[in-house]
Ligand SMILES: Nc1ncnc2c1ncn2[C@@H]1O[C@H](COP(=O)(O)OP(=O)(O)OP(=O)(O)O)[C@@H](O)[C@H]1O
C-alpha cells in the first residue's frame with residue numbers, strides 16, 4: 001500500500017512536465033503544424049526559468065523566484081517557437097526539419113549561455129527557492145489517497161487544470177473550432193474567412209510557451225538547476241504522448257501519466273534487492289522502451305489532423 | 318425577371334498566368350434574380366473568372382462593380398462581406414466536423430466564452446426549411462452523401478447572407494437524381510431574390526434553368542445570349558467555334574474472341590463488406606462494354622480489382638486466358654491493361670510533376686526512356702510533345718506542372734498516355750467527368766477508335782447518355798452484382814433507370 005502510494009505520487013510528479021509539453025505540442029499539431037521542437041521548447045523553458053529563479057533568489061525575492069522563473073520560461077521560449085513559425089509557417093519550410101533545427105539550436109545556445117553566465121560552468125548553481133510540495137488541507141489527510149494525490153507540487157495541479165482549459169477551448173469555443181478546422185482542412189477555413197497562417201503562428205507560439213512550462217517544472221522541482229541533460233528526451237516522449245493520446249487533451253494526459261508511471265517505476269524498482277544485479281542504465285531505458293512499445297500499438301493514423309505537416313498554399317488547386 | 322437591376326458587373330477583366338492569358342478583357346452583367354450560366358471549353362477561363370469575383374485571385378486589369386459601386390475584391394472575406402458566396406468545385410468542408418460546425422466556421426455565434434451550437438443548429442434548420450434543403454445539422458460531413466455535402470456548401474453561403482451565389486460545375490459530382498434536386502433548389506433560390514452564376518458543361522442544364530448564358534472561348538468573351546432564344550446546338554457551336562456532334566458516329570461492332578474473362582469475382586471494400594459479389598463478365602476484343610449504375614454499387618472495386626489496385630477475395634480474372642489476379646498495378650499494366658481512372662488527381666496524375674513526367678509515369682522504367690541508368694529526357698520530351706499535338710492538350714508547354722492545367726486538359730493527358738501504351742484492354746471510369754462537349758466528343762471518338770483497332774473497352778459511367786452513346790453492350794450494376802444486360806438499340810433511359818435503382822429485369826425483385 002505504502003509503495004503503491006509512492007508510485008502514484010511519483011507518477012504524478014513525473015507526468016507533470018509531460019502533460020505541459022504534450023498540451024503545448026497538441027495545440028500546435030491540431031492547427032496543422034508538426035511540433036518536433038517540443039524538446040527545444042522544454043530546454044529553453046528549463047534554462048530560462050532556472051536562470052531567472054537563480055537571479056531572483058540572489059535579489060532576495062525568495063518564494064516568488066520559481067514563479068518568476070515560470071514567467072520567464074513563457075516569454076523567453078517565444079524566441080524558439082518564433083523561429084519555428086517563421087521557418088515553417090511563414091516560409092513553408094519542412095516542419096520536421098525546422099523542429100529539429102529548433103531543438104539543436106536550443107540545446108547548444110542554452111549550454112553556451114550557461115557557460116557565459118556562470119564562468120564556464122556546465123550547469124547553473126543549485127537554486128534553493130524552488131517549488132515545494134504543498135499539502136492540501138483536509139484532502140491530504142485522507143489515508144493513502146491523501147499522500148498519493150494531494151501532497152505534490154503546485155505545478156502538478158496547474159497541469160491538470162490546464163488540461164481542462166485546453167479541452168474546453170479546443171472543443172467548446174469558436175477559437176478551438178477554427179484551430180481544428182485549420183489543422184483538418186485549411187482551404188475550408190480560409191474560404192470561411194479564417195486567417196490560416198496567423199492562427200497557426202499563434203498556436204505554435206502559445207503551444208511553445210506551454211511546453212516551456214514543462215521544462216520549467218523539471219528545472220524547478222526535481223533538479224533545482226539546469227544542465228544540458230536536464231530534459232534529455234522528455235520533449236520527444238511528450239510528442240509520443242500527443243500521438244498516443246490521439247491528439248486529444250485528455251488522451252494526451254492519459255498517455256503522459258502512463259509515461260510518468262514508467263519513470264516512477266524506474267525509481268521504485270531500483271529500491272529492491274533483486275534490482276541491484278541489473279545495471280541502472282537498463283532502468284533508465286525503461287520509459288523510452290515503453291514509449292516505443294506504446295507507439296507500436298497506436299498504429300492507425302485515423303485521428304491525426306488531416307493537414308498535419310502541410311504548409312497552406314491558398315492558390316493550390 | 319430579365320429586367321432585374323444589375324447587381325454585379327465585370328468590366329474588362331484580364332488575368333494572366335505564366336504563359337497564358339486566362340481571362341482577356343471579359344465583361345459580364347449579372348441581374349438580380351437571374352441564373353446566369355457561364356459556358357466555355359475546358360481551360361477557357363471560367364473558374365479563373367469566378368475566383369476573381371470571389372477574391373481568390375486578383376485581376377491584372379478590369380473593374381468589378383457591385384450595385385454600381387466599383388469594389389476591390391482583395392480576398393474571400395471581402396467577397397463574403399459583399400454578399401457573394403461560392404460553392405467550389407472541390408468542396409471546402411471539414412470532414413470530421415458536423416454540418417453545423419462547418420456552416421458556422423468563421424462566423425460562430427457565441428454564448429459566454431463558448432460556441433452557441435444549439436442556437437446555430439436551430440438557425441440552420443430554419444434556413445434549411447426556407448430553401449427546401451433538407452440537411453440534418455447534427456450529421457458529420459464524412460457520413461453524408463456528396464449531394465448533401467453540396468447543400469451544406471449552399472447553406473454556408475446563405476448563412477453568411479449571400480445575395481449572389483457562384484456555382485462552379487456543381488453537377489459534375491452528382492447523380493442524375495441529385496442533379497434534378499439541385500436545379501430545383503437553384504430555382505427556389507432565385508425565386509427568393511438571390512442571383513446565381515452557374516458554370517456547367519451540360520447544355521441541358523443551361524436550357525433547363527438559366528435565364529442568360531455568357532460564352533467564353535480561350536479567355537475571351539464571345540457573347541451573352543438569352544437562353545429562351547437559343548438551343549443546345551447553337552450554344553455548343555458558339556462555345557467551340559465549330560459544329561459539334563452530340564451523337565458519336567460509330568459503325569457496328571465487330572467483336573472477336575473473348576479477351577477479358579472474369580468468373581465469380583468477389584471483392585471486399587474498406588468497410589469489410591462485399592462490394593463485388595460474385596460477378597462474371599467477358600469482354601471480347603473489338604467491343605465496348607458499358608457498366609451503368611449509381612455510384613457506390615461496386616463499380617470502383619470491380620475496376621480496382623482488374624487493374625491490380627485491390628486484392629480479390631475469390632474468383633478469377635483472365636486476360637487472353639492468363640490469370641492476372643493477385644497482381645500489382647504494374648503487372649496489370651504490363652499485361653496490357655490501360656486505365657483511365659475516375660479520380661484523376663488521386664490515381665491518374667502526380668499534380669506537381671510536369672506534363673512530360675506524367676506522360677511516362679507508367680513507362681519511365683522501360684529501356685527506351687533510359688540511358689545508362691539515367692532518364693533519357695530527350696526521349697521523354699519527344700513522347701510528351703507527340704501527346705500534346707495528337708490530343709490537342711492545351712498547355713503553355715510540356716514543362717508546365719499539370720496542377721495548373723484545367724481539368725479537361727489533365728484528362729486528355731491521361732487518355733493520351735493510356736492509349737499510347739497500345740493496350741489490349743482499355744478501362745475508362747467516368748472518362749468525361751468535368752469535360753466540355755467538344756472534349757467529350759473527342760474522348761468518345763477515341764474510345765470507339767480503340768474498339769475499332771480491335772481492343773476491348775470497358776466503360777464505367779454514371780451518365781446514361783454516355784453509356785448509350787458509346788457502348789455496344791450494357792450491363793447494369795446494383796449492389797455488387799449485374800442485374801441486367803441490354804444493348805443501346807433496345808434499351809431506354811427509363812429501363813436503365815429502373816435497373817439502376819435495383820428493380821430486377823422481369824420485376825420479380827421489386
Ligand atoms: N493557378 C494557376 N496557375 C497557372 N495557370 C493557371 C492557374 N489557374 C488556371 N490556370 C490556367 O488558366 C487557364 C484557365 O483555367 P480555368 O481553370 O479558369 O479553366 P476553366 O474554364 O475553369 O476550365 P474547366 O472547364 O476545365 O474547369 C488554363 O489554361 C489553366 O491552365
Ligand SMILES: [Mg+2]
Nearest residue numbers: 363364365485
Ligand atoms: Mg473550372
